[in-house]
Amino acid sequence: MSALDQLSHEEVARFRQDGFLTVPCIADPDEVEQLRGVFDRLFQTAAGWEKGAQFDLAGTDDDQRPAKLPQILNPAQFAPELGEARFRAKALSVARQLLGAETQLWFEHAILKPAHYGAATPWHQDEAHRDDPGTDYEQVSIWVPLQEATLANGCMRYIVGSHLGPILEHRSPNNDPRITALECIGPFDPASATPCPLPPGGAAIHHCRTLHGAGENHSSMPRRAYILAFRGPVRPNPEFRGYPWNLTKKTAAQERKVAWENRGGMLGRASR
Ligand code: NI
Numbered sequence: 001m002s003a004l005d006q007l008s009h010e011e012v013a014r015f016r017q018d019g020f021l022t023v024p025c026i027a028d029p030d031e032v033e034q035l036r037g038v039f040d041r042l043f044q045t046a047a048g049w050e051k052g053a054q055f056d057l058a059g060t061d062d063d064q065r066p067a068k069l070p071q072i073l074n075p076a077q078f079a080p081e082l083g084e085a086r087f088r089a090k091a092l093s094v095a096r097q098l099l100g101a102e103t104q105l106w107f108e109h110a111i112l113k114p115a116h117y118g119a120a121t122p123w124h125q126d127e128a129h130r131d132d133p134g135t136d137y138e139q140v141s142i143w144v145p146l147q148e149a150t151l152a153n154g155c156m157r158y159i160v161g162s163h164l165g166p167i168l169e170h171r172s173p174n175n176d177p178r179i180t181a182l183e184c185i186g187p188f189d190p191a192s193a194t195p196c197p198l199p200p201g202g203a204a205i206h207h208c209r210t211l212h213g214a215g216e217n218h219s220s221m222p223r224r225a226y227i228l229a230f231r232g233p234v235r236p237n238p239e240f241r242g243y244p245w246n247l248t249k250k251t252a253a254q255e256r257k258v259a260w261e262n263r264g265g266m267l268g269r270a271s272r
Helices: 009-018 029-044 079-083 087-099 250-263 265-269
Strands: 020-024 054-056 072-075 104-113 121-124 135-136 141-146 156-158 195-196 205-207 212-214 223-231 233-237
Touching: 009 020, 009 087, 020 195, 029 072, 029 079, 029 223, 054 250, 087 141, 087 205, 087 223, 135 156, 156 205
Parallel strands: none
Antiparallel strands: 020 205, 054 072, 072 104, 104 223, 121 212, 135 233, 141 205, 141 223, 156 195, 156 212
16 A cells, blocks of 8 residues: 555455455554554443444353453444544545445444454355345455454454355354354365454455454454445345345344334434
């Protein structure tokens, strides 16, 4: 990435060929430090738990044990300063280079992989989570580690070229529909994965169909990652009726969200 915050032609070509790309710096050290502090506060205070926006991606939320892979959806709703982070403009610019000028921020999430016991992120294609029948679009995710990301703490791993293949079969981990995560059970070889260690504030950028996962955190430090997902132009696709593995999901976070809304928690929903 150049000083102009643009990917080079070579980088764009590599993304199209491999389905992912890493860049060494999208957020500067000051900003990374500030974001890290916000993340730690949000996770320590269980921000969003009651409304189902924070949950254990790798667990069932109901066993009283500490979450192994806590995640917060759209964390800026709980920390407005995240909405002002400078790297967001660079991320949008990169996403538009890859998916076109109409590309917009679609959603974002914060993931914490706790020191020593953070769970692996199962192999999956982000597109397998898609639950908006009748539409088609491309998506890119920009994954930014807020400390070094290494093999020991669970850096991203990708299967080169997997974005050019089909959506493979997925299921809930352990076939347990109470777990939010999905795991790919289609044919691929995890041993062929490319690990992507990164410095703090670097970025791993991937297409929604690229198979990816991340290992456990065996280190003594938490591994935090901020992910911005961008959506390109949306086209109608009547043939897409949703994926079967999403229809059976029944998570505690979904139940908390419904309960919260029923208590009148989300004014926007009621009045829209
Ligand atoms: Ni993913």
